[in-house]
Amino acid sequence: MTTELPTLPNPEITPSVAHFWEAAAEGKLDIRHCRSCGELHHYPRSFCPFCYSGDLDWQTMSGKGTIYSFSVMRRAPVPFAIAYVSLEEGPTILSHIVGIDLDDIAIGQKVQVAFADTQDNGPKVPVFEAAS
């Protein structure tokens, strides 16, 4: 069984972190970066949860990562694979694994980011497929 790219539920955008989806629309995975302590964090906040600085910018990730854990939701009308992906740069983010046979997904697998459509022409969201 291969994964179809399902049309995902539409995220509601908070103005303070709207850049995340603007970058995604351009095919970039941008993660919040603290200019004070240097740490990356996800999901994005308007302050750094590690040092409480408000001096933040965004860094574009390589898009490369490793599957930390996953689960194939077999009960869903169209089964899908939810996963935590650990990015090369550090943070682990929640996403989907697509384009890999659902029975072949494994922890430790190398993946790379892609971007999937959401319902009602909503913003694209990052998903991950097998690294080339």
Added chain:
Amino acid sequence: MNIRGKAYVAGIAEHPVRKATDLSIMQIVSDLVTWALDDAGLEPEMVDGFFCDSEMPGLGVLSAAEYLGLNNLVHMDNTDPGGSAYPMHVSHAAQAIATGKCKVAVAVLAGRPRAAGKGADPVPDFGIPELAFEHPYSSMVLNQYAMVAMRHMHEFGLTSEQLAWVKVAASHHAQHNEHAMLRDLVTVEDVVNSPMISDPLHRLDCCVVSDGGGAVVVVAPEIAKSLKRPPVVVRGAGEAVKHLDGGRADLTYSAARKSGQIAFEEAGVTPADIKYASIYDSFTITVVQQLEDLGFCEPGKGGAFVADGNLIAGVGKLPVNTDGGGLCSNHPNNRGGMTKVLEAVRQLRGEAHPKVQVPNCDLAVAQAMGGWLGSRHASGTLILERE
């Protein structure tokens, strides 16, 4: 300062209903409070502390106080980290009693999600900051717990068969509980051959959805000594929170590691002293994870610990969830922490079903988890002793 010996559990009640088609939530609440006060031998006028979760209808404590005709409340608490709330309510009641804020506290849980056809997942509310980054991926209770199980298998070699033993033990206990939703014995094969829901969790790795609830009465020592029921004293408690920490996810341990350490330290006992354990069983993996984190076995050895009937009363070394737990008996309002307290009290009083009663049960733990094990969750640990 600590709460050791400062408060007693004097009364308990569990609603026998599992599908409350003709009962309102407030009827369930009044049944429970009436029965728990009767069990204690106390009158409603004496209740001066009230504890409930945020799903109490209307204005929570206020609506409940009015419905129940409670006129003497001087202490109230709506602490609500999901299913872990109820051991915390007992702990907070003991803290309030120890500091003289109240003398007779009632904590109650009630709900009817089954009759209402309501699932365990919260309704999306985009005021929730993480939701825009999780909702598009259909993150839900099931797959959050499943990802913990998957990582555990990868990291420590946990197997589906080991997980299945948690359900097998629950079914052995539930056969003796006339109110349990699922009373049929199941085997490891039954569990691993049941439909896969969210890898690696099968249908029988998941708890029931049920209506009903429970209540517990916590009182000051001088009141406990005047009552006729077997005295069960609060010996220690702990609570803790764990989350994704800005992207530094670690699914190999839970908040129970910290809450357990705090509770055991306060109680001055170790897991080896515990005769009976109520361990929240929303899913089989939840039990394995908490047993490791509380220190009943080494990290990563939970699968081996639960296997071969080790959690079955009269068979294994650590009887767990002798009422049948959430996996077979009851998971009222999708919140398992209250029933964990209730069965621990029954065991300490010697009032569990004779087929599952632990002999000379003088020390028990009631452990509960709230929220999502795979991301943000809370853990409440309560250690109770029969005097």
